[in-house]
Amino acid sequence: MAMDAPLLxxxxxxxxxxxxxxxxxxxFDVRVFERAPELRVAGAGLALQINAxxxxxxxxxxDAVAAAGQRLAAGSLELADGTVLQRMDLTAVAARFGQSGVAIHRGALAELLAGALPAGAVEYGAGVVDLRQDADGxxxxxxxxxxxQxxxxxxxxxxxxxxxxxxFGEVVPRYAGYTCWRGVAPPSIPxxxxxxxxxxxxxxxxxxxxLGAAGTYWFATNNAPAGGTDPADVHGSLRALFAGFADPVPGLIAGTPAATILRNDIVDLPILPRWTIGRVTLxxxxxxxxxxxxxxxxxxxxxDAVILADHLAKSRADLPAALTAYEAARRDRVIGIVRQSERFxxxxxxxxxxxxxxxxxLFRAMPSSLMAGSVDALYGVEVPA
Ligand SMILES: Cc1cc2nc3c(=O)[nH]c(=O)nc-3n(C[C@H](O)[C@H](O)[C@H](O)COP(=O)(O)OP(=O)(O)OC[C@H]3O[C@@H](n4cnc5c(N)ncnc54)[C@H](O)[C@@H]3O)c2cc1C
Structure with missing residues (x-):
């Protein structure tokens, strides 16, 4: 295969x-194949934290991500009635790292990222259904x-x-024991x-x-058996589940069009022994x-994406070695976060x-400086030049 074959x-x-x-x-010359027929602009919100x-x-x-979303200056952990357990002021953390976290609508993020690529770089309606590889490509x-190729x-x-x-063959996702609804309520709800x-x-x-002008992204979780579905009156059922939750919760539920409320069982993957074989990685x-x-x-x-690009650029003559080095650089950090997320x-x-x-x-007694300090390892990831 020619040295200048694209990365897929x-x-x-x-x-x-x-x-x-x-x-x-x-x-690098890059081609992206996306199974969906077009850029997906629906969906709920996403918090991109300082590390991202x-x-x-x-x-x-x-800057473009921050302009399309809402910079985050604080996080509050509360009981259902609004009693504060822990409040984390993120302004000092943001100043330390020179960036704030940003909450953004998933559609806005997708548009912004796709817009940073030339037309045609992403081929829609083009799912990858199989692959082959040999020593050359x-x-x-x-x-x-x-x-x-x-x-x-x-x-x-x-x-x-x-x-x-x-x-690697089939890997079955693990159900966490709770299901999750997500929605975006209009900005008129304070x-x-x-x-x-x-x-x-x-x-x-x-x-x-x-999310700023895009409204308010909300999520709601509940312990439940896997595979549950909602009754026709999803507003009524969420209102009943979250009856003890103080404002703005009832208003956010009521203000979100029922047809746009998403429901997913929360799952993760078991830890994979490897991500890479030869010229293919995940x-x-x-x-x-x-x-x-x-x-x-x-x-x-x-x-992953930015660090993968860095490794590939440093080892253009030996791409399989670059993929292996990327995996080695990422695994311990990611596995730690997967486990922490599961425990939390x-x-x-x-x-x-x-x-x-x-x-x-415990959360009430914990000094907020300790909480703020605990994010240093998370946010302080080394960013490639
Ligand atoms: C309730 C909930 C809340 C979350 N909140 C946050 C948050 O606040 N912050 C955060 O960082 N993360 C959050 N996440 C996690 C986040 O959504 C995912 O980790 C993230 O979307 C992963 O990005 P990805 O590009 O790896 O995969 P995906 O976003 O899943 O993208 C994969 C893409 O591949 C396409 N595709 C699938 N199969 C094929 C194929 N065979 N060929 C070609 N294309 C294919 C799909 O159509 C899709 O576009 C949340 C997740 C959930 C469930």
Whole structure:
């Protein structure tokens, strides 16, 4: 295969798009294949924390992301009635790292990332259905029957990754024990403007994330068997589940059109022994889908993408070695976050009154400086030049 064969990316989610942008900036020819027929602009919101925003700086995208979303200055952990357990002022943390976290609508992020690529770089309606590789290159087989040759293939195709299936066989996602609704309420419903709030009830939680002009993203979790569905009156059922939750929760639920409320069981992937074989690797949810409790799934996909591009650029003559080095650089950090997220979710979803009482006491007693210090390792990831 010619040395100048393109790099192929399966999946045009945040991980795949950022990888394409970062690789193009390093001078690679890149082709992205996205299964969906067009750019997806629907969906709820996303918090991009400081570590992810820092990764976007060398790509020239951090200011645009902040302008399209809402900078975050604080986080509040509360009981259902609004009693504050812990409040974290993020302004000092943001000053230390030179960037704030940003809450953004998923559609706005998708448009911004796709807009940073030339027209045609992402081919929509082109799912990767199979792959082959040998010592010289890789072939992606597409859903329309085309076979595309590349120098390497990155599986950024999400938790149900076809690339992962082709490399390692079936990996069954693990149900965390709770389901989650998400929605975006109109901006007319007042919420604190730069602060995310998470309220803890008994086996259920409600989160509020301001998106600025785009409204307010909210999420709601509840312990439940897997595979549940909503009754026709989803507003009524959410109102009943979150009856003890103080304002603005009832208004946010009522103000969100029922047809736009999403429901997903919360799952993650078991830890994979490897992400890479030869000229093919995985990134983002395809490699390490995690529960959303740390708000880090997309952030880690973005870190993967930028660090992968850095390794490929440093080892152009030996791409398989670059992919192996990328995996080695990323695994320990990501696995730690997957496990932390799983643990945090379990504690947050507790129902037992004694355990909850102790937990809440602990959070109330914890100095906020300790909480702020605990994010240093998370946000202080080394950003490649
Ligand atoms: C309730 C909830 C809340 C969350 N909140 C946050 C948050 O606040 N902050 C955060 O950082 N993360 C959050 N996450 C996690 C985040 O959504 C994911 O980690 C992130 O979307 C992963 O990005 P990705 O690009 O790896 O995969 P995806 O976003 O899943 O993108 C994969 C893409 O690949 C495409 N695709 C699939 N199969 C193929 C194929 N065979 N060929 C070609 N294309 C294919 C898909 O259509 C999709 O566009 C949350 C997740 C959930 C469930």
């Amino acid at each position: 990316i399966a999946g045009g989610g945040p991980g795949g798009l950022v990888a394409a942008i970062a690789l193009r900036r390093k001078g 925003v820092r990764m976007l700086v060398p790509l020239g995208l951090s 890789v072939t992606a087989v597409l859903s329309d029957g085309r076979e595309v 590349g120098a390497a293939l990155v599986g950024a195709d999400g938790i149900h990754s076809t690339v992962r299936l082709a490399l 919420v604190p403007p730069n602060c995310t709030t998470e309220r803890w009830g008994i086996g259920r939680r409600f989160g509020v994330v301001p 990134l983002g949810d395809a490699a390490h889908a995690m529960t959303p409790n740390m708000g880090q799934g997309a952030c880690q996909a973005i870190e 979710g379990k504690v947050a979803q507790w129902e037992n009154p004694v355990a909850r009482g102790l937990r809440d006491l």
